[in-house]
Amino acid sequence: MTHPRRPVPGRSGVLARRTVVATVPFALAALLGAAAPASATTTGPSGVGDPYFPLAGNGGYHVAHYGLTLRYDPASRHLDGSAVLTARATRKLTRFDLDFKGLKVTALTVDHVKAAFRRDGQELVITPRKALRKGEEFRVAVTYAGTPQQVTDPDGSADGWITTDDGAFVAGEPQGAMTWFPADNHPKDKASYDFTITVPRGSGAVANGVLLGQRTAHGQTTYRWHQAEPMAAYLATATVGTFQVQQYRTSDGIQVYDAVDPREATAAAPVLKKLPSVLEWESKLFGPYPFRSAGSIVDHAPDVGYALETQGRPLYDSAPDLSTLVHENAHQWFGDSVSLTSWQDIWLNEGFATYTEWLYTEQHGGKTAQQKFDALYARKASDGLWAFPPGDPGSGADIFGTPVYARGAMTLHELRKAVGDTTFLRILRAWATDHRYGHGTTSQFVRLAEEKSGKNLDALFHAWLYSDGKPATS
Structure with missing residues (x-):
């Protein structure tokens, strides 16, 4: 994130492709389980014990993959969503939580069987029909809908699904991911992601990773994105707006996708042109660039007041200067690839x-x-x-x-x-x-x-x- 947050006026599924992430998530089982009490309780704790955000994340399981299917209408600000989480229990579980705030849940299953659920603040509390065994892989499918509402962070800044005049600026640090999909929302738990996002024709929908394809039919365009390398939930984005798009490969074979609001295009162009040389310079210092994709999302969001290192494709609220471009892409090594275990760090x-x-x-x-x-x-x-x-x-x-x-x-x-x-x-x-x-x-x-x-x-x-x-x- 750009330093420090500027004050805002007026406000105080592809399992077969998980080869990259497979070793990391299961190596984290002990780390994720450490937040749970030492007793033999079978309830997954709400929160992983972070001293600054005690309800962030959840205990008792690790998510390996998120499959997110979204449909968003900027005119009505209505979001329809479906999230399929593939996870593994790190202890026996009769109940567990997901972080999810605001949107109405219309259906929920665990391993294709309806499960009981209730809302408790930002917690979606789930009781599966059958207890989950320690080490068991399971799938949670959540269908939901409504108008996403941003959250206000302790420093007074906006976070999460932030509405813009032509779509949404979607930035999740530190707690905003829960405003648009159910998640184990703490950097301790990282996963691969697939995004399928449908928006009205003429709008763009930009997420993390590699663009697998896009298709327009019946006045709607659907974008499919795949993020193979492990990612913390707060680094996910599904930013929607009117964008000019440029795609190319660097000399190192990194797939670059730049999406720029036309109102920011003239100012952004000379800075974005330097991205390949910045990544090359940072790679010489820190080691090979850690992801398959790179790029920038330059939105026109004057009320936001910050940029964010959304994984593989930083998100800017306006045309960035060169220092900001260097800063956010340095985070691809420091913050995205190498993640925190506590917000204190x-x-x-x-x-x-x-x-x-x-x-x-x-x-x-x-x-x-x-x-x-x-x-x-x-x-x-x-x-x-x-x-x-x-x-x-x-x-x-x-x-x-x-x-x-x-x-x-x-x-x-x-x-x-x-x-x-x-x-x-x-x-x-x-x-x-x-x-x-x-x-x-x-x-x-x-x-x-x-x-x-x-x-x-x-x-x-x-x-x-x-x-x-x-x-x-x-």
Whole structure:
């Protein structure tokens, strides 16, 4: 996500193709099951224990694949949806939850048998006819309809299915995915996705992954998208609008799909033209680009106030500048491929993407990272930059605040000074490579940095990630 969120005025199915994700989801069984109490209860917990979003995600199972079929009418703002989730129980289950808010559920089955369900706030509580055995694979099919309503995040920004004048800007970080499909909505649980989206002829529908095809009949156009690599629910999109589309392949064979609102096309064109060179540069630093597809969704959504690193195809509320393009595509490594296990560790996403901006500027004739660091460090101790430590923002209201981005990047610069350029870049590349398609924590990153450098870095990380106030600089 672009740094930090700008204030908004007026507001305070293809199972046979799962080869890429198969090893990652089942390796996560212990991680996902860890949120469950140690007792022998057979109820899947509502929430995975995230300190900032306690109801996010669910316990007792792992979703391997989402098959989402959507039909959206921008004029009436009505959405018809069907979600088929293929999952595996990580414990015996007589009941489990999905995160799903607002839309009316009209039918629900577990393994093709009707199941009892009820709504409890953002929880869709499901009781299957037969208990699910530990290790059993099962399918949940949910049919639903209604007018999706965005959620307001703790920082006052809009999240989820955000209506625009010609469709919807669909951005889910941190909790908005539940506004348009039932999900295990926490970064701990990643899955592959298939999207089938039908919209009126003349409208576009852009999701994640590779476009498998589109077909127009009876005044409606249906788009089919496939996201093979594992993806957290908050990174999914199904943005609808009027778009100019450009498709091509990079020299590395990455399929690029750019969808641009005509009102933003002139401003966006020179920046989007640089995408292949940005991806090539980032790949040299961090390792091969982690996905089959890339591109951009440039919408005209002036009330949103941010961009988001939707997986494989970042979503922009207006024409991005070059720094924003660099930032959101750095997230494809740091945040999308390597995901969080707790929102408290958000600096691993935003600090890394911000520091990538600094590196890009430094290596392309602009200010050095040291100059950017010095300008920030010159701020008074009373400045908001030092308001809270980036390694523990303290609440969901602050996870997109300035310290997470800027002081997070400053932490990496201090690390770079401590270990030297060669070792620093080796650490970043190893982080992206060792955790590819999986997860990482701050403690794991600290251990990696110490292993690669042979230095004890506890004092550095404590000062820059966890101490209050303005740290002393080396």
